[in-house]
Amino acid sequence: MNQSVTIAPISESLPEFLSATNYSKVVVIADSNTRKYCYPTLKDILPKHTVVTVPSGEANKTLSTCEKIWQAMTKEELDRHALVINIGGGVIGDMGGFCAAVYKRGIDFIQVPTTLLSQVDASVGGKLGIDFQGFKNHLGVFNIPKSVLIDPAFLGSLPEREIRSGFAEIIKHCLIADAAKWEEIRQRDFEAQKWPDLIAHSVQIKQRVVDEDPTEKGLRKILNFGHTLGHAVETCFLNKPANKRLYHGEAIAIGMIMESYLSFERKMITQDLLTEIEEFIFATYGKVKISAEDVEEIITLTKQDKKNRGKEVRFSLLKGAGQCAYDIVVTAPEMRKSIAYYLG
């Protein structure tokens, strides 16, 4: 994969990237928020360019938004030597990257992730895509950006809830791959975490895993820890009133407790580790109410998980702190039990 990631002020990393390249045209893709709060930082650094602004939010990560982006790219007469710069969170990175990867069978793009979640997760690894008929990332491709330019300063403009959501992926990276770092973060309150250090750490882990297995045939599946039930919880809550909806990381935090419990049930982790994880996550995220009907919907939703094979639902589960196994088939009654454990 050989993916280049730079963690530095964007005012340094972007000119450096551009000076080493020679693109025929530059198009910036942003959403209404990043257009307002992040794009101004880049505007004057960039050569002549066009900005395509799309409405913000997961609800717009659709084929019809892609169509609008492709129309704008066509109108600009972008050739194969053009560059797309995606400025935003996971939605913009995934969708803008997908649009670039498919336009004329692929043009170069770079990711400028502006949320903690996208800095520690979505921007690295080459997974691109959009939602389809309510299924997350149902359409997409693997394709790596020419570069990922991470500027921790963008976090300054984010609401705390957004940062807390991104933190869940940091917790996940520690749990599946670095026991010592897990010890370190769990000793600190959320407010005392050292973001630039944690971003670098997460990027390193993700890159190592993705380099070894770019297209998720095996090892990469460990990154799905917390995500099988987590995604299902997230999707289930999408249909609730706006004030009940969960951020991605909030759903993954829930999924991590449930899936740690499954790991414990399989005797893959100790009671002590389960308790540690559970206490730390509840202290950081609190507990979310899940009704009896939701439980059944969540279990049904796990059937659409991309890791599955046939009718089996496959999990990535911890085997001790800092280690993770994958392709573990879990039954509906076991899932029901793990949700009950979470609700305690």
Added chain:
Amino acid sequence: MNQSVTIAPISESLPEFLSATNYSKVVVIADSNTRKYCYPTLKDILPKHTVVTVPSGEANKTLSTCEKIWQAMTKEELDRHALVINIGGGVIGDMGGFCAAVYKRGIDFIQVPTTLLSQVDASVGGKLGIDFQGFKNHLGVFNIPKSVLIDPAFLGSLPEREIRSGFAEIIKHCLIADAAKWEEIRQRDFEAQKWPDLIAHSVQIKQRVVDEDPTEKGLRKILNFGHTLGHAVETCFLNKPANKRLYHGEAIAIGMIMESYLSFERKMITQDLLTEIEEFIFATYGKVKISAEDVEEIITLTKQDKKNRGKEVRFSLLKGAGQCAYDIVVTAPEMRKSIAYYLG
């Protein structure tokens, strides 16, 4: 790339492929013609499967047809271990392959090309895609099928005009890569050509070129000989009444005369070779009338060619029989002259 191509009766090659694999589900994509004339040959060989039938013709090679295919795939709850079998010509191969390559970030697919054109060209090389806003293959990806199963017997069901169209790509393969084979085919009338031998020959040349340069950074561009003006002619004629429209190969045949003339003008081929090419193509395809307005539209259309860089239009031109150069910038007045030469 390592693309597997088998030229054999489908009743042998398909069971052999399936016996070595273990797919969770099988979906066949066909158009209304191949569903009727080709699918019955395969039906009983296949395990339990679903057929998705789309309307035939280039006009349906669109995002909205893809949406219908993806909806059908989702409804069938295809997981990542499913197989898509594309039965048809270039439209089905390009579009069905694209749909498979994008569904859940890519599932396996095989191509069963049923036209001469797709057997000698489209099915090999991993170029997938659809048209967008009137531009050919404007959206797409590179991705190779698990296998290409070519059965020359399918040609028996094709109208002669369809075979003549496919022959143009065979002529192109000889001209750009095999002088001896060019001598051989030009000595024979169209009716006397040996299709199974020529299919194998074309596939071999295309595979060799594509293996060396899968994503068209360099050498692969030679396959575009005849296609810069040829595509523009094809697109220009798309808007004409149905009885004036050109088949792909017919347009490429025109493009090959024009681009041979450009090669001659650049002193890259001799007058003798130009005359040979021109006489053989006119004898096989006749001459098509192109109006003065068409000429200007054709020249404008070459600007959207995917091989271009910025405002320059880049050609692949012959340098002697059996050899081809690429990235040659040609100006609008030169193109105008080459069209005039064709019209003689």
